[in-house]
Amino acid sequence: MSANSQSTVPVAIEVKDVDFHYGKSRALKDINLDIHRNEITAFIGPSGCGKSTLLRCFNRMNDLIPDARVVKGEIRIDGVEIHSPEVDGVELRRRIGMVFQKSNPFPRSIFENVAYGLRIQGEKRKAVITEKVEKALRGAALWNEVKDRLHESAFGLSGGQQQRLCIARTMAVEPAIILMDEPCSALDPIATASVEELILDLRSDYTIVIVTHNMQQATRVSDRTAFFYMGEVAEYDFTSKLFSNPSNPKTEQYITGRFG
Numbered sequence: 001m002s003a004n005s006q007s008t009v010p011v012a013i014e015v016k017d018v019d020f021h022y023g024k025s026r027a028l029k030d031i032n033l034d035i036h037r038n039e040i041t042a043f044i045g046p047s048g049c050g051k052s053t054l055l056r057c058f059n060r061m062n063d064l065i066p067d068a069r070v071v072k073g074e075i076r077i078d079g080v081e082i083h084s085p086e087v088d089g090v091e092l093r094r095r096i097g098m099v100f101q102k103s104n105p106f107p108r109s110i111f112e113n114v115a116y117g118l119r120i121q122g123e124k125r126k127a128v129i130t131e132k133v134e135k136a137l138r139g140a141a142l143w144n145e146v147k148d149r150l151h152e153s154a155f156g157l158s159g160g161q162q163q164r165l166c167i168a169r170t171m172a173v174e175p176a177i178i179l180m181d182e183p184c185s186a187l188d189p190i191a192t193a194s195v196e197e198l199i200l201d202l203r204s205d206y207t208i209v210i211v212t213h214n215m216q217q218a219t220r221v222s223d224r225t226a227f228f229y230m231g232e233v234a235e236y237d238f239t240s241k242l243f244s245n246p247s248n249p250k251t252e253q254y255i256t257g258r259f260g
């Protein structure tokens with residue numbers, strides 16, 4: 001499903017006719033969706049309708065779950081089918097970063113949390129690591145708050161700062177796409193506002209897909225929204241259109257709070 005067939009914005013992720021199963025259970029049914037580059041796309045919908053499953057398909061995180069698989073269809077990222085033999089799952093996950101619901105810093109210093117991915121990639125040059133850590137922390141709007149305590153434990157940061165640190169850690173390895181699975185659900189309104197501001201700033205450099213239960217958040221940050229219902233994309237459109245004039249009665253019922 002294209003949110004706008006006239007759109008000239010390049011497609012970063014192309015989902016075609018995808019069915020996904022956990023064992024015998026069909027969690028995604030015939031999904032068709034184009035995610036556009038340098039846009040923020042929100043996935044909304046009631047619990048259990050498949051939002052996180054599709055998100056985790058994009059970086060093949062579901063590969064790690066036994067008996068879970070795409071049984072039909074294609075997912076193309078920058079034109080390449082991600083299940084084809086030439087695509088390495090580890091390299092794919094470097095290009096497609098992920099930020100989770102609960103911030104998950106490592107029990108290391110602020111600096112080492114951000115340097116981690118670079119070290120895993122084999123980067124040994126101290127000056128390069130230092131420069132990239134600073135760049136990522138600046139990009140995550142955290143530098144000024146942490147520059148004097150880089151070697152202190154990440155656990156000393158507030159919840160909102162820890163989540164921005166996790167975003168910095170994701171950015172340090174320079175992914176093209178960032179997937180966010182309810183990144184603000186554990187944060188208070190002030191921390192949520194700072195993470196949302198950051199997400200909006202990141203749009204110029206990244207393609208972002210965000211799963212959220214917070215409809216105000218979808219309207220504040222996203223360009224397009226996909227409404228999921230029972231394993232299907234029931235509606236996909238520009239966020240302003242979907243929230244002001246939805247085409248599907250189910251979307252309207254959901255966004256007006258008639259079910260959840």
Ligand SMILES: Nc1ncnc2c1ncn2[C@@H]1O[C@H](COP(=O)(O)OP(=O)(O)OP(=O)(O)O)[C@@H](O)[C@H]1O
Binds near residue numbers: 022027054065
């Ligand atoms: N690891 C798993 N094994 C088996 N079934 C799963 C697994 N993860 C999710 N499911 C099932 O797949 C369906 C879709 O789940 P998914 O987590 O994608 O929904 P969601 O829309 O993201 O829900 P929520 O908003 O509650 O996070 C649900 O029926 C869920 O129970």
